[in-house]
Amino acid sequence: MSIIPTTVPVPELGDDHRSTAPVKHVRKAFSNPMASLVVVLLTVLWTVPVLGLLITSLRPRLDSATSGWWTFFAHPHVTLSNYNTVLFHGGYNVSSGLFPYIMNSIAITIPATIIPIFLASMAAYTLAWVRFRGSDTIFFIIFGLQVVPLQMSLVPLLQLYSHGAHIGTVTVIPNLHLKGSLAEVWLSHTMFSLPLAVFLLHNFISQLPESLIEAARMDGASHLRVYRSIVLPLSMPAIASFAIFQFLWVWNDLLVALTFAAKTTASQPLTAQLQQLTGSFGSHLELLTAGGFVSIVIPMIVFFALQRYFVRGMLAGSVKG
Amino acid sequence: MTAGSSHVLAGLASDSAAKLWGVIEAVGGFLAIMAIIFFVAGRATGRLQRPLTVVICLGPAIVLLLIGLVAPAIRTMYLSLHGADAFGPDVHYVGMKNYSWAFTDPTTRATLIRTVLWLVIVPTAATGFGLLVALLVDRMRQGLQSLAKSLIFMPTAISFVGASVIWKYVYNYTDPRQPQIGLLSEVAIKLGWKHPPNWLLTSPVNTFLLMIIMVWIQTGFAMVVLGAALKSIPDEIIEAARMDGASGYRLFRTVQMPMIRTTLVVVVTTIMIATLKVFDIVYTMTGGNFSTDVLSNDMYTQIFTQFNYGRGSALAVILFMAVMPLVGYNVMRMRRDRAAR
Numbered sequence: 001m002s003i004i005p006t007t008v009p010v011p012e013l014g015d016d017h018r019s020t021a022p023v024k025h026v027r028k029a030f031s032n033p034m035a036s037l038v039v040v041l042l043t044v045l046w047t048v049p050v051l052g053l054l055i056t057s058l059r060p061r062l063d064s065a066t067s068g069w070w071t072f073f074a075h076p077h078v079t080l081s082n083y084n085t086v087l088f089h090g091g092y093n094v095s096s097g098l099f100p101y102i103m104n105s106i107a108i109t110i111p112a113t114i115i116p117i118f119l120a121s122m123a124a125y126t127l128a129w130v131r132f133r134g135s136d137t138i139f140f141i142i143f144g145l146q147v148v149p150l151q152m153s154l155v156p157l158l159q160l161y162s163h164g165a166h167i168g169t170v171t172v173i174p175n176l177h178l179k180g181s182l183a184e185v186w187l188s189h190t191m192f193s194l195p196l197a198v199f200l201l202h203n204f205i206s207q208l209p210e211s212l213i214e215a216a217r218m219d220g221a222s223h224l225r226v227y228r229s230i231v232l233p234l235s236m237p238a239i240a241s242f243a244i245f246q247f248l249w250v251w252n253d254l255l256v257a258l259t260f261a262a263k264t265t266a267s268q269p270l271t272a273q274l275q276q277l278t279g280s281f282g283s284h285l286e287l288l289t290a291g292g293f294v295s296i297v298i299p300m301i302v303f304f305a306l307q308r309y310f311v312r313g314m315l316a317g318s319v320k321g
Numbered sequence: 322m323t324a325g326s327s328h329v330l331a332g333l334a335s336d337s338a339a340k341l342w343g344v345i346e347a348v349g350g351f352l353a354i355m356a357i358i359f360f361v362a363g364r365a366t367g368r369l370q371r372p373l374t375v376v377i378c379l380g381p382a383i384v385l386l387l388i389g390l391v392a393p394a395i396r397t398m399y400l401s402l403h404g405a406d407a408f409g410p411d412v413h414y415v416g417m418k419n420y421s422w423a424f425t426d427p428t429t430r431a432t433l434i435r436t437v438l439w440l441v442i443v444p445t446a447a448t449g450f451g452l453l454v455a456l457l458v459d460r461m462r463q464g465l466q467s468l469a470k471s472l473i474f475m476p477t478a479i480s481f482v483g484a485s486v487i488w489k490y491v492y493n494y495t496d497p498r499q500p501q502i503g504l505l506s507e508v509a510i511k512l513g514w515k516h517p518p519n520w521l522l523t524s525p526v527n528t529f530l531l532m533i534i535m536v537w538i539q540t541g542f543a544m545v546v547l548g549a550a551l552k553s554i555p556d557e558i559i560e561a562a563r564m565d566g567a568s569g570y571r572l573f574r575t576v577q578m579p580m581i582r583t584t585l586v587v588v589v590t591t592i593m594i595a596t597l598k599v600f601d602i603v604y605t606m607t608g609g610n611f612s613t614d615v616l617s618n619d620m621y622t623q624i625f626t627q628f629n630y631g632r633g634s635a636l637a638v639i640l641f642m643a644v645m646p647l648v649g650y651n652v653m654r655m656r657r658d659r660a661a662r
Contacts, residue, residue: 152394153390
């Protein structure tokens with residue numbers, strides 16, 4: 001038995017609508033300063049590393065090489081030159097700035113987020129509303145495929161992309177000559193995302209009011225039309241949750257990019273280049289921290305702007321039964 | 322601005338435009354193909370319509386899953402029973418040799434034991450901290466409450482690589498006679514430890530320092546999910562328990578804890594799965610050197626540095642075997658809940 005309600009509540013961080021007056025009174029009576037102290041302490045501990053990163057990235061090289069970032073408050077010198085160097089110029093055996101890699105990350109992330117949304121919502125609609133023998137079984141198999149760690153797919157997929165697939169002498173899939181192109185990365189991310197995507201969207205789509213879909217069918221709308229003009233627009237909240245999830249996952253990914261994207265300025269994403277820089281800029285903390293901050297600023301914006309959807313997606317994925 | 326740098330900027334701009342155009346082409350092409358398929362299939366009527374819908378809507382997802390997950394999983398199991406060179410013509414069957422290597426080779430065995438250590442410590446710590454915050458945060462002022470939650474949740478959005486850069490700096494080592502740059506060393510010296518070690522090079526403390534990064538990232542997840550579960554307990558129950566005199570720890574143990582047990586298990590298993598697969602942190606921080614290697618990084622090293630596909634595949638299968646019961650449990654729970662509905 002699960003205590004989690006079937007319709008996922010939308011917990012807005014920090015907003016507690018339910019606290020009615022008497023309950024609030026009870027809560028207040030039992031509130032205690034120790035609790036607040038512990039939470040404040042943990043919050044500070046959790047925030048200080050990011051603060052250190054930000055401050056270091058804004059200090060001149062000499063300052064950050066010879067003193068800790070906490071001395072900044074005594075001697076505040078702010079410069080943006082670290083960002084200029086790390087974004088546009090490189091240096092110290094690094095041929096170019098991070099800017100091209102930001103573009104690569106965007107070029108990888110957008111298709112790798114949009115394509116799974118369509119493929120998964122189509123599949124979820126079919127499994128939920130165009131029911132046929134075995135549709136439930138297929139749904140559970142797809143969900144269960146989360147068991148396959150993507151690590152297991154790396155070598156076989158590499159072989160597939162560079163040689164095609166053969167059983168004996170029969171060519172099952174010809175060599176598509178995708179090796180090293182971004183299509184390889186999009187395709188891989190799409191494949192790996194499908195189990196979770198189908199599961200999340202199925203949960204939502206199967207809860208749409210039956211009367212609505214029945215009525216449209218009665219009026220002679222085909223399934224494809226129902227999907228396009230009813231299911232897709234109504235599923236936007238669930239799609240938004242998944243899209244944020246997938247965006248952050250692809251943007252933050254390192255393993256898939258290292259494995260499938262060619263090792264060039266033209267295709268490696270920000271994470272892979274940043275990983276490289278931890279070696280090249282090892283003794284240039286002011287540049288490494290600026291690069292680090294550049295890499296987290298876009299997910300941060302997405303995260304703080306759409307926190308509510310993100311939380312909902314997370315809850316649906318892990319809590320909802 | 323000099324002519325040289327404006328030249329560089331112009332180059333960047335045209336390069337970026339080309340990349341964005343590539344994205345538009347890819348997404349546009351995909352949508353165009355879908356539109357054509359939908360248009361053509363929309364003409365179909367009568368008995369053909371239903372099967373056609375199933376094929377069009379479900380087909381692509383199933384084909385991609387077969388190519389991307391099912392076939393590779395089987396292929397990896399096959400490769401794990403073979404020698405190093407999976408691409409070459411002389412693939413030879415070696416039986417269980419790769420597996421016996423994984424469990425007997427001292428370095429690899431140490432890696433496996435270390436992975437188990439990660440698996441025990443990280444989920445426990447992250448869930449513990451998350452639960453602690455979820456329980457205590459309710460007793461704070463509204464404004465502070467949401468600020469605290471957002472800040473603790475924030476690392477969830479940061480990439481493992483970004484997190485590694487952040488923490489590399491916290492763990493920075495400088496000669497104790499110099500002014501310190503790393504926060505950890507500074508604190509250690511202030512607390513009276515005259516010669517703190519070079520943290521990341523010193524085993525076994527470095528492994529625990531890497532675990533802290535993972536805990537830092539996962540705590541926000543645990544906090545949010547457990548917080549939602551705690552909130553879904555009806556206020557009347559809590560109030561009744563309080564009338565009966567239960568409060569603080571007793572209230573938690575006898576009322577709240579039993580009611581969120583299912584969610585607690587889900588949170589722990591989810592973090593366990595994430596921890597098993599963790600690769601980026603170890604790869605970025607130490608590259609698996611200085612006795613910090615874990616299963617997933619070792620697998621990457623075997624395949625892409627040693628080019629030993631057999632051993633790498635065997636490690637991937639071990640990872641698969643370890644994840645299976647965790648995901649299996651979640652699938653079973655979901656089926657049970659559905660049946661109960």
